[in-house]
Amino acid sequence: MMELGPLILSRIQFAFVVSFHIIFPSFTIGLAAWLTVLEAMSLATGLPVYRRLFDFWLKVFALAFAMGVVSGIVMAFQFGTNWSALSERTGAIQGPLLGYEAFTAFLLEASFFGVMMFGRERAPRWFYLFSCLMVALGTMASSYWIMCNNSWMQVPLGHGVVDGKIVPEDWKAILLGAVQLIRWPHMLLGAFLTTSLCVAATGAWHRLRGEAWEDSHVMLDWGIGLAAVLIPAQILLGHLAGEIVHKYQPAKFAAIEARWQDEQPASEVLIGWPDARKAENLYAITVPDLGSFIATGTWDSKEVGVESFPPEDRPPVAVPFFAFRIMFGLGVAILALSWTGLVLRTLGGLEQARWFLWLTLFSFPAGFIAVIAGWFTAEVGRQPWVVYGLLRTRDAVTPSLSTPEATASLIVFILVYSLIYGFGAVYFHRLLRDGLTKRTRAAAGYDFHAERPQ
């Protein structure tokens, strides 16, 4: 039984604040690119619909960006306040990566974001478009450095150990390792898919209420279209990421598969209830030999089980097992939805198929849930290590941290985040619901003659 001390409290706090935080980057990375596309289309075609959509999504972006910034500042200091032993031992590698994130990404996005929000009248149009592009590049650069950092924690490479401190030896391996080059695009596409579904869902919502026909048509086209193109690539990248786990983190792979003992050929547990005490799966539906095929592409490979690892090196099983299945299931659902949408669009009946519009509307959170589930798979599956094979989580926590301090900060963060993100959700809902309706647009002084008659 784990004692409720600084270690477990810090872990809960980190999981709590990072789970809230990741919602916003996975939304704003795609939104910044979407806004750049809208502004470029508006410049190129001169059609008022693109400018209307830009103004609408800019408001959503501003809200998401502000909430992302404030929860991001919390992240920047967590490593020091709660994980100072980690910071001290791996700072020579993780520090420069996070430093580069601040220099190349945060300054860029924050500075040009000011132009995006308040510079329309002061800046020439090309400079305004350039500012949108810089914000979009900044969000993507940010994800590169974060994934670089995390990929190194998952599969450390290019380092040496001097006096107990972990120091860099080969930056190229750290920056451009195979693990990073698969995991970064996987996160990037996850973010783009999240935003695509949000855009499509917003289009569907307006269309279902008979509002903003032209705008919803554009949003459905871009949202569904982009999702349909990206999702096969995303599933492929997910498969490659799985191969990396199989190769470098066998204990995590066994946990994701809820495979307790070594098997040859290995079966695949489709679904079940992993019971850690009995080291078996209750109510499991299992397919023989499929586990070997998923792991190696052959039908008879030997696959290692969780119990083959020493007890102190075993990750928890239930969280990676379920989180992975949620992520994968949502990926398949997004594939089905977006390709159905493509067929409907080609046949010309997308906007009349109300069942499909409802489905699209309810797919709104699918990307967010998939991203969070993916992170839970990766992070919980890495336990009990914070840097895989190098530093255990229990040795990474701040030595001077007391239980009352850790309790106080956890409670404060839970209270403040509930308040801020509770109201944030209400404001998002209102903005997305009313932002493009006739009344709002009339108040903003837009011309409606371009609108198709109902």
Place this chain on the structure above:
Amino acid sequence: MTAAEVSQAAPSFLALFWAGVIAFSILAYVVLDGLDLGVGILFGATRDPDLRGEMMGLIAPFWDGAETWLVVVGASLFAAFPSVYAIFLPAFYLPVLLLLIGLIFRGVAFEFRGRGGPSWLWSGGFWLGSALAAFVQGAAVGAMILGVQVKNGQFAGGPFDWLRPLPVLTGIGLMFGYALLGAGWMILKSPTRLRDWAYERAPFLAIAMTIFLLFASLLTVMQAHGVMSRLIERPWAAGFFLAGLLALWGALLGIARRHDASPLAFAILFFIAAFGFLATAFWPYMIPYSVTVASAAAPEKSLSFLFWGAGVVVLPVVLIYSIVIHALFRGKLRVAGH
């Protein structure tokens, strides 16, 4: 190495370079976000909705960029001096928590105010959050003057070490100092009666700041022997002190003559002088009085990786676009509806 040898070891060029970048980033943060926080503090001094709305509008385009310098400070410390990062943040666990809470409420207020719901909460959060953030930053400076307890490369003090009389004085002093910067910003940027409102309050802010800082200096002389012994070795530090006094006088003169650019310019000069004075008092320590620039520096391989990419390429680009963007917003700002 003995303690004397630690303080004698000369830092490498790269360590010096990064110490310089961090010093610059702290100064950039203090000036840029200091004036944002100052406007936030003054927001609490009026109930007039027009003035309040304009105050927020005057800093809305900049607060994000300004706050990012704080992240740059944190990230560069982590990058170039990881052991300082690993001592400083645990030593200030509760103040950092308060700072973050203050910044959260302050930041979301820009988006949440005027969207319905409890606007008293977002307005209150805006100025209280600004005041809280300013106070804990000032308190951290006071606590640094008193010194931080370190054992085996980790913080070894208690959770309330930072809450002593000197830190409280520097905390309140910085609240007034930031408010002075904020008033200077309003005077420079506002074309409306907000400018006159700020002119009326600026002298009071300057004098209140001076009184608190004088008391803090008195306590420093009495309690902080580490700082005092270094200042006696470096009598030229008095130059910074004099420059600070002159800047203060310049600010007051600018206020009296209603010269719109002077109060802010001289207030910034005052902060630069104060910063130089403190840097002289601390050098070569990054954590007084145990961790020096040389002893805390990351390995050369980390520092040079940072130097060639971030130092030589990225930072100049950052400076260029920061200047371009500030030039875009130069002159008086007309806030919508005012």
